[in-house]
Each structure stands twice: as C-alpha cells, then as structure tokens.
Amino acid sequence: MDFRMQPRTEAGQRFVGLAEVHAKEAAEHAERHDRDGTFPLEVFEAMKASGFLTATVPAEFGGFGMDSSYDLAVGLSRLGQGDGSTAIAANMHLVFGLIAARNLRRATGRGDEQEQAAMEGYLALLGSGAIGMANATEGGTDLLHPLVEATRVDDGWAINGRKIFGTLSPLADLFFVPIRARTNDDGWASGFAIVPRDTPGQEIRDNWDALGMRASGSHDVVYENCVVPSEFVTIGEPWGEWFEDFLVIGTVGNIGLIGSFVGIAESAHGIAVEMVRTRKKAPSGRKIAERSGIQHQVAESEADLATCRALVERVGRLLDHHALERPPAEVAMEELHEVHREFQCAKLVVNRRCIDIVDRSLTISGGAGYLSSNVLSRLYRDVRAGPFMQPLSPNETYEYIGKVALGLPPRLEG
Amino acid sequence: MDFRMQPRTEAGQRFVGLAEVHAKEAAEHAERHDRDGTFPLEVFEAMKASGFLTATVPAEFGGFGMDSSYDLAVGLSRLGQGDGSTAIAANMHLVFGLIAARNLRRATGRGDEQEQAAMEGYLALLGSGAIGMANATEGGTDLLHPLVEATRVDDGWAINGRKIFGTLSPLADLFFVPIRARTNDDGWASGFAIVPRDTPGQEIRDNWDALGMRASGSHDVVYENCVVPSEFVTIGEPWGEWFEDFLVIGTVGNIGLIGSFVGIAESAHGIAVEMVRTRKKAPSGRKIAERSGIQHQVAESEADLATCRALVERVGRLLDHHALERPPAEVAMEELHEVHREFQCAKLVVNRRCIDIVDRSLTISGGAGYLSSNVLSRLYRDVRAGPFMQPLSPNETYEYIGKVALGLPPRLEG
Amino acid sequence: MDFRMQPRTEAGQRFVGLAEVHAKEAAEHAERHDRDGTFPLEVFEAMKASGFLTATVPAEFGGFGMDSSYDLAVGLSRLGQGDGSTAIAANMHLVFGLIAARNLRRATGRGDEQEQAAMEGYLALLGSGAIGMANATEGGTDLLHPLVEATRVDDGWAINGRKIFGTLSPLADLFFVPIRARTNDDGWASGFAIVPRDTPGQEIRDNWDALGMRASGSHDVVYENCVVPSEFVTIGEPWGEWFEDFLVIGTVGNIGLIGSFVGIAESAHGIAVEMVRTRKKAPSGRKIAERSGIQHQVAESEADLATCRALVERVGRLLDHHALERPPAEVAMEELHEVHREFQCAKLVVNRRCIDIVDRSLTISGGAGYLSSNVLSRLYRDVRAGPFMQPLSPNETYEYIGKVALGLPPRLEG
C-alpha cells in the first residue's frame, strides 16, 4: 500500500503522474550534476516538453489548471524522490501560475482592469512556456527588507544590488526581484521588478557551490544599472511591512519546497529499508532487518514520515482554502498571518523531521551511506537545505509563530 | 480563527456540537471528581439524555448514524478539553456503535444471517441506551494473550480471572471481555464474552486510584465463576494471533483516545496562552506574552499542536477509509496491519507531543501551574495516561511498526 | 559497581554517609507526607540529631566543615533517592553554611571587621543548630526585582509583602528575605532582611498544596509590618542589578537542588529496572527485561543518567573552584556570570533529563507506575518541580545563557 501523499484534484493527478516520470529522469542524472554542480537542463527540457512546467497555469492560458498548492507539494515530493535540486528549482517557477491566477481573480473581483490585463498577459507568457523565478534572497537582511534598489531613470527603473540563492537562474526567463525604492518623504517602499533574462546590467554569476542542492543553479545574480521599463516595476508597501502578496507567496509559494524535502526523506528511508531487507550479516547470516535495533530505527523514521505527510496534508488543505479558494477580498491580513503561522509550524517540523529521517537512514545503512558513492550521502547534504528556505528560518520563526499565536503584532526583531 | 480539528460528516457535526456542550458540564465537575476519584455520573446522565452516547449507532437503530472514527476523535477532543477522564470513558462505549455497524455490514455481505441478527440485536440495545465497554486489559500479559479463562459449564460459560483498567465500569451495562478457552487439542483459543452488569460472579472493585484520569472509573473487575449463556461467548482465533476484529478495534476503537489527549493539550495550551496574555510582571509591568522566552515556548507548543492535529486528521482519514468505508471482505490482514502501523505512528507521536505541550504549559505558567488549585496540574497528570492506552505501549510499538514496515511478520517478542 | 556521584572531600564522605541513612528514614514516611501534604519533621529532627544539618558549617563553629558545593549536591542526591521534598528542603538550609563561610573569608580578606563579626555570629548560630532558609520567591516578578518592601521605622525596618514557595518554612528559625527599599533619590535598592521566626507581622500560611514536592512545606509567608532591628537588614545594590552574592547563591546555593532531582531520577530508574528484572509476563513467562523494547528504554535512561551525573560533577567542580576556593576578591562579576552560565546549562539539561528518566520509568513499568500506590507516580510529580527552581526558569535561561555566551550584558528582558 502506498501511504504517500496523494493529489486531491484531477489536474493534480496529471501533475503527479508526470512528476513520477520526471523523477526517474532526474534521478538518472542526479549524481553527475551533484558532483559537477551543474544544472539539469535536460530534465527541465523534458519537463517543458511534457507540459509539466505549465501545470499551475489555468487551462484557458494553456496550462493544466492545477489550482491546489497542496497538489503542487505532492507532485514536488515525487520529483524530490528523484532529485531534490530539480524539485526545488521547479517550485521556483511553478508557484507563479498559482499566484498569478489568484491575482487575476482578485483583480477581476475588484474590477481592476489594468491588473487584470497584466495578469492575463503574464499567465499567457507562462502558458506559452516562459520560466519565472523569484530572485528574492539577499545577504545581510531579510525578505521584508530588500536592499536591492530601484531608482527612477528616464526610460524606467534602474536596479542595483545583489541577490543570492537564485535557484533556477540558469534557466529562468523572468526574474521576479523584490526591491526597495525611495518614497517622496525620503523613506523606503518595498516593491518588485520583473527583469527579463539578459536585460543589460543583470549578471548571473554561475557561482553556486554549496554543501547540497548542488544542481539547483542557485547562483548570485548581480544587478548593476539594470534598467527595466516602468510597467515592470510595482511599488507597494512601506519597506519592512508585511503585506498580502508576501504572505500568500510565503505560504503557497513555499509548500512545494516542504514537499520536495518530504520526497528526499521518502527516498532516503526507502533506500535504507531496502538495504536492510536484502543485506545479510555475519555471524548469523540473517537479514539485517531482523535486528531489533534496526526495527527501532525504522519505526522512528516511519513515525517521522507519518508526521511529515500529515503536516503537509493539513497545511496544504489550509493554504488551498484560505489563500486560494476563498475570495481574496474576504481574507484579512490577520487570517493570512494565522495561516502563515500554521505554515511555519509545518515547515519547522517537516524540515527537522526530514533531516532526522535522512540522518537515521545513514545510521541504518551502517556506514555504507557515508560513502560518496552512496546516494544517501547526497541526500544528507541536500536535505539540510530545508531550514534555510524562505521565508523565516529557525532563527526567526519561533518569534513569528509565538507572536501571532499570542495576538501580538508580528513585527520581528530586526 | 479556529484551527482545531473539524468533523467531516453531518452526524459528526451534531456530535461535535454536543461534545462542546458536554465539555462545559464536564469541566464544571472535573476538579471535584479528580480530587475524590469519583465518576462523573451526572455528566454521563446528561450525555445519555442528549443522545450523545448513541452517536455512533446507525440511524435505523436509533442513533445519529455517525460512521466516521475521525469524527468520533474530533468530538472526544472537544470533550477532552473539558475533562479527559470523561472523554476516554465515553470512548469506551462509543466505539461499539462503529464496530457493530461494521460487523453488521460484513455479516450482510457474507450472508451470515446469524451474525447479522446478533449485530442487529446488539445495535438495538445500544440504540436504546445500553452502555457498553471493553474490559480487556490484564496485568502480566498483553491484549493478544488474555489470561482470563472461559470454561464450558452446563448452562453456558464460566468466566474466571481479573481485568484491570476497566474504564467506564461504574456505568457500563455490557462488558466486552476478551477471554481464552481450551481447544480440543489442549491449546488455547482467544475469544470474547459479553457479560451483562451484575451477572453473579462479576465484581467491580471500585479501587481505581491513580496519578491521573482519576474520574474515569477504571476499576479492577474480577470474574469468579461468572456464568454467561453460550450465545454471549464467541471463540475465535488461536490464542496470541492477530485477527481482523482485533486490528479494527485496535485502531477505530482507539483513535478517540488520541483525540481525547489532543483535547487535553489544547486546553492546557489555551490556559497558558491566556495566562501570559493577561498577566503582567515586574519590573516593566509588560504582559508576560511580550517576553521572547515565552514566545519561543508558545511557538514550540503551536508546532506540537499542529503536529497532533495533522496526525489525527490523517490517520482518521486512513482509518475511515480502510477500516470502515471499504467493504470488510476486501480488506486483507496485511492492509489492516499497515493501517495499524500508521495508527501506532500517530499514537506514538501524538501522545508524546501532547505530554510535551502540557509540560510546556506548566513552564509557561511560571510555577502557578504546579499548584493543585491550578487546572494545569490536573492536566499534567491526566495527559500522562496516553502512552499506556491500548493497544501497544512504547515498550512494544517500535517493534510492531518496524516489523510491519520491513515486511516481517508482526509477531511481537513475548 | 556504583556509578553514582561520589563526594570528593572527607567531610563530604561523612555527609553522604549520613545522607544515605536519612534517605531511608525519609523514604519510610514519604508516602504519608505526600498524601497529607505534611512536613517530615521527624526526619529533620533526626538530621538535627545526627549533625547532618550542620555539615556545611566550618568545624570551628561546630559543623563538619564541608566546603564543597559539589559534595552537598552528592549528599542531597542520596537524600533525594529517599524523598525529594526532604532533600530540597534540607538544601534551603545547608547552603547558608557555604555562603556564610565564603562571606567570612571575604570579610577577613578585606579586613572588614564588622562583616567578619556578623558572619562569625551567624555561623555560630548555624553551628548551634539554628535552621536558616531563603524566603526569596515572589509572584509577578523575578529574583532580581523583589517587590517585598523594607521601610525605615523607628526601631529598625518594617517588612511588607508576600513571599511564595517558602520551602522549609515549617521549621526554619531564620528567614533570609530579599527586599527592596527606597533610595534617597526615590529609586529602589535591593537588599536582604533576616527575619527570626515568629517575629510579629510574619505569618506562615500553611497553604502549600501542589502537584508534587508536597512534603516540602513551601508555604506562602506574608510580611505585614513585620519589624526587624536595623542590623538585620542590609541594603545593597541598585534594584534589578546582578551582584556578586546573588550569583554565588544562585549557583552554589542551587546545585544541591539539581542533585536532589538526580536522586529522584536514580530512584525511579532503579525501581523500573528492578521491576523488569523480577516480573515475568505471558505468553512466554520470560522476564520483562529480556524484551528488546524494554532494553532500549533502559538504555536511554542510562544515557540520561550518565549525562546528569556528568553535568553535576563538572559544574560542581567549576562552582567549587570559582565560587568557593578562589579568593572572592579575585573573582570578577564576568567570571561569576560565565560560571553561572555553565550552571544554567547544567540545570537546564539535568532537570529535563531527570523528568525524562522518571517518565521513561513509568513507561517501563507498563502502567503499574501510574497507580497512586506506586512510588513512581509520586516521583513523576516531584521531579517536575525541577525547572521551576531558582534562579531562572526555561522561560528566561536561554536568554541568559545566550547573552553571556555572546558577550552581551546579561540584562534580561523584564
């Protein structure tokens, strides 16, 4: 029996079915890309060809119309069983369909025709194969306080600054870049710039070299007087303030990451179980699985896996309901914060439990998994990326969860 | 917003609604019954009067027709927010509706008219207000190896032996007593006897005196030449073997217990949060909630609560599907074992996390919760009962989970 | 072999030897005092008679001259094996010998004849059998910010306010009461008052009724215009500031508490091990100890016990060196904070691990330990008092440890 997470929509089933196919392709190349730190372009080409990468785009714009962030997480968990780097890179793009479709619904609801047109254009681009990515993280600050600056120039806005951890940058066509810009009163406002690949002034550094997720292409991206047209820049909220889209992207846009890590853990546990079910050991020559110490470790991982799946299933249902299905106009910031709190709880526990599962798989492997030639050694490095994922690391998330739960303003120490 | 577990059927909503009412009644009397070790008869009278105790009986037999073990768990979590003892005692009875309805479906499917009639009779009894309870646990053995014996006598079977932890015994009308009986070849078979209250030879000892769950009436019940008619005894499987009904009762019949403990944890966390949101402390006079150390602890409990709810939601869905909705004839033992494994994973984690939540509530309370006058001190004692609940304690469950996960026969060391 | 903690001085050996004797006496009465919430006066009478309660008084003042806080912790761990309440109550008194002897050394070193005389007088009192106790904790504030006030009156100082958790109050002759007093500039200064028992205006409420440590006599003590002579009051540091004696008492005066909890854990583990080594269980009739699940749990407790003992041994060595053996004049506040940080680390881990050990003993007991008649159920309640012990609870200690480790001023959020 298969107790893995299952999609709940028809489009999701299609997506998950393809994910399982692409997972196999990704697995084939994973070792090489990990060793060399190269991006699995061939896998992404296949995912383009199969339509997988348009799954979250509404059908009328050429996609599968998958509108469940939970189903996205399920599919990426399958893909993550093949290769974690591939899964998290795919997520960077796939979230845009969900978000843009929500924004379109919101604009329509509001009668905001300009936004409506913008979102339709954006979805049409995505539906026709354009690859988007968030290029959000910076060193020395948090997501609510981007330091990359947009300044008015004659023909639009000039972007300056450096982004890091730019997952999917080897492939992306559109970079979604959080920026800040001066306000009239000499303060700062937050906003976003959409930067098409190869806009002069954008340099993708090709410098990603990390402990794990080595095939994710998470390069630095430097912006130096990178000028984009005015309509590609949106200036919104006061710098540092939580705002609706941030909370939506922060949840709906990241549940796929958690899913990816569950896939890594499932893969590791499966390898360990298979190993002890087949290998025998002196002096008795019995299968290793028959030892009580092994059974205990396996049981702990089973409990952890059940926990991870349950949390993704629960928070996926909550996200789909509150952030996607409910009319955006009816969803207050407080509701989004409470849902975000639930997401942070899930993220915290799932990331930690997934690390524990992979760690335990190494233990169960009895030393074999520590060798570079054993895939467990890659999974151990990959899975550790989880807690770094946006938004909010373990350095910040307790404060956030605690404050929201206590009814305090969720303004974090900074 | 309310992130507690929610029922998924209409009958479940009715049940949960009543549970919330009865929880208040139970809470009113909880301190007294805890102190005196008395059974909350007045609460059970109210639950009889409201129909709450017939919730799991199919409508045609006079109940609500609630057929979801998950909804049962949700309702008992609400009841457990009022009083844990009341919730676990109610579970002992409520499970029989679910099980009997399943057995009736199975008998009908098989065309087993005798069993069909028996189950109809039993459900009619339950529907008319009879209170059932499992009287299963014994000292010095496990559930698969009952030592209480049934021996053939002229007018039926004589039951001899002692059961312990007989929760709900002050009220129950029908005692469902696992027994063993000699087989022709001088071996043992397992079976069950149904013993009506006050059958001569049954003595309810009125001796329950424990750390917590003091109002649950979990007395010893001694059987000494307690004779019941032949039709009240069923002899089934070889002694010590897993069998279908055992696995069904072991899951569907115990998820309500997990739910009860979630309720206890929710109650404790709520008390702690309320305390720090209202109390102020020198030197600053700020609310305690504003301290980062408190926020951290609250966040850990939020994560634990999310974990507990998610696991009950997930395993409830699995139990409802595999053990209740699927035609019994199609469900093989292997499937039941795998579902039971998932249940044991949930039980293991939920019990532990609930204990942690109540423990942390004590910490957050800053000493106040340690006083007898503070309800947290009762919750701390009550919640510790969780891991002892049947079937399988932490002494055994790792072995069970591990063996099932590894595809080994789930025969436990004994 | 005995891997428990062992004293390192000769006086310590004498103390520990007596502790083992008194532990047996305390164990005999423990159940009754726990049930009734009464103070074990007969045990304290025996400890007076044996000289045990003068152990920390220098020999020239009539005591054993035990000058090691580690040895104190070792002895109280033995006493705690008999009864936790007795051990923590004894600690409240025994610390004064250590502290007064240090203060005398410091006064002598400084040539402060007045302080020298005061300490000699105080030690003579202790040596002759007077029982001292700290009466420090208050609700709604922390130890650095006492709210009980001392105000100048004609014939000394009037004390007003309420102290809680006054462990040992049924017996104490001298109450050491942290107070605050107005300064000339209308601020507050911290200080201490020594209040002899039965000073008019002092009321010991006889109201201790808690989850555990029920025999510790930790009553509220109310001060209402309780007037003491001027020489019984010392006004020292600005209110809320850390100061030398606070840090010394906070460590040297509390390691005995940690020791007491180790004793409780040792006792619980011993009971559980004995139980499974002797009890047999169906169906095999083998000793429970032979089950792998039991062995695993026992191993976890062994590891926890080793951890607890190791931490007390290490921090005991550090405390003895830095806070007692080094000339007080050479020990800067920074050094005391770093030692206090190490103490807080030990306290944090030891308290948690001791709770885990007792919890696991319940698990190993298989339900038996949950019954009121089983001593494990008392130990489970007693051991939970640990994290509440002064100074610094888990709500505050992470902040303290973190700040000291990071070289930040250890001023806590308040």
Add this chain to the structure above:
Amino acid sequence: MDFRMQPRTEAGQRFVGLAEVHAKEAAEHAERHDRDGTFPLEVFEAMKASGFLTATVPAEFGGFGMDSSYDLAVGLSRLGQGDGSTAIAANMHLVFGLIAARNLRRATGRGDEQEQAAMEGYLALLGSGAIGMANATEGGTDLLHPLVEATRVDDGWAINGRKIFGTLSPLADLFFVPIRARTNDDGWASGFAIVPRDTPGQEIRDNWDALGMRASGSHDVVYENCVVPSEFVTIGEPWGEWFEDFLVIGTVGNIGLIGSFVGIAESAHGIAVEMVRTRKKAPSGRKIAERSGIQHQVAESEADLATCRALVERVGRLLDHHALERPPAEVAMEELHEVHREFQCAKLVVNRRCIDIVDRSLTISGGAGYLSSNVLSRLYRDVRAGPFMQPLSPNETYEYIGKVALGLPPRLEG
C-alpha cells in the same frame, strides 16, 4: 575564561600544548585535503618531528609517558578543532601506546616474560617512531566476528580478506588486523595479526571517498595470501566472544574519537558565535547576536557543549581508573562491561550532541554556512562520522547498554 576540557597529568599538558600547535597547521591544509580527499602527510610529519605521536609511549621507551586516556581525548579535541580527519587518524596510532603499556604492566604482574618482552619490543618500536593503526572494520559483520581469515602456512600465517575504513592507512607502519582462524574442532577463534606495511599480499586501495572525514585516508585494505611470521599472530578467544583486550581497546582506544568530535563541535560553535558577534544585519544594523532567536540557538549549543565536555570528563575519569590505573588482574570482565556501558552512553550522547551543535551552527550562520567555501559545511560532513565509529553503532548500542544495565549477558543479536 576557557571552559574547554583540560588535561589532568603533566604529560597530558605537554600533549595538549602540542595539539594546539598542530591544530593550527592542520587547519591550514584542511580545506585542500577535504576537497581532494588527500591525507595530510605534512601535518603528520610535523607531529612526528615534535614528538606528539609518541605521547602515549612510556618515557623509558622514548615517549611522553602520557598514561591518561582522558588526556588523550583532550588533546585530540584540540587537534579536532583544527581538523577532524587529522584528529581521528592520530587517535588510531596513539592508542597503541596506552594499550601496550597496559599490556606490559599486566604481563609483568603475571610474570609472563614472553608477553613482557613482546610488549617491550613493541613499545620500543613505537618510541622510535613507528606508526601503528587498527585495521579492524569489515563490511557485513561486526568487530567481534572478523571474517578476515588467518590460515597456517609453512612460514607463518596467511591473511586473506578485506578491511574497510582503514583510517591512517596512508602512513601506518604496522597494521593491527583482527582475524579469525580455524580451531582444531573446526570452529573459529578470534585473534590478531600484526602486518608490517608493504608485506606482500597487502594492498592499500587508496579509494577513500566519503561524505566527510575525507582527509583521514580511510582506505580499504585487501589481504590476499599476505604471509606474516608466526610470532606476529595471536590466536585468542572463541570467535564472537567478548574478551578483555577488546573491551579495553573499545573504550580507551575510542575516547579519543569522541574527543575529536567535541573539537569539531567547539570549532563550529566558535565560528557561529564569532559570525553573529561581528556581522550586522538590516534593517536595524544591529549585530545579529542581539536577536533573541539567535541567543536561544546559541544557548542550546552551550548546553550541548557543556553536556559533551561533562560526559568526556566523566567517562575519561572512569576509563583511566578502571581500565588503566587499576591492576589489570583485579579488573573482572563484568567491571569492564559496566565501564564500557558508561562509555557507550557517553559516545551515544556526545556524538548526537556534537552533530546537533554543528547543525545549529549552520542555522545560526543563516545560510552562509551552507556554502562550500564556508568551513561549517565541512564540519557538518565531518561530524556525521561520529556515530559510525567503533565499537557499536546506534543500531547496536541500545541493546548493549540495556543488557548490561539489566544484568543480562551482553551477547548481541547477530
């Protein structure tokens, strides 16, 4: 103040002083050797030149005469702060001085002149600079059941089989190889062969390529008709039985490994603390150290570090006493098992806590530590080797600890 572990003998102080020097050298080359998987020969040359590698050889044979296994662990913790691979490789050799000196004492005590002479010869070799290593681990079995075989040939014994994880193999002069040999009754006996480097038939595979400890030279070593003279082979106990030397080497010979991992953890924590004490972060520009979330994480690591140090200090004292200082003739197997149990407890907790500390250092680093260029990413890989270290992994150690604690024969499932 320096709360790291400190040596307790004079020779130990000399050893630790040198360790600090060599740690710096090792740190300089660590990144390169990690990347390339090469052995730090230049560091070992320096350690030879300084006499560091003869520290455990008695003075009369040309060494420092360091006879404390605890001091060995302290020194290796310092070396491990520079490079973990170097530290564990050095341990492989350094233990031989301790063991041989013990064996010499035992032989002298027994009046066993042959053994005495052998040990003197061996110590003379070590004193003159020979490098020894244990070449014990094999795949598919445990240490008590070596599969490598020694068979009688004309001119001695022929060794056949494969050893793995041969740490220090690039440098070792003498390989200490556990073997098995047929007994007269066609059973197996365990024993040891000493194989000088470059004995024909020994092939060091140069194939070590692992997740971490990449500079440890832990190559496979294959023995194919590798013939050594008769006097280089000792046949001892029945295959699979615990025996005295095994238990001594298993403890005294492995505490240095635990020490090495404590050094890795100390290094990681130090890097993380330094990072947050110096780096500032938007929006406030305050030092990262001032954030409460960071302080909490730092506090958890401080508590873990205190735990690790305390456990090594405690078990080091126990090992020195029971396994080195006490006359071997007086130490029964039961005593050695109990000491070994304490060692396994320490190993279990220290390895886990060290992994947690390095993991937390990554968290504190906020993503920076995940980059290959950051030394934390190497420490994260290195520290994971700990639980694999001999003897007994987490798959086996609970069973061992549990059985010894319960007074059962410590024969492990096999």
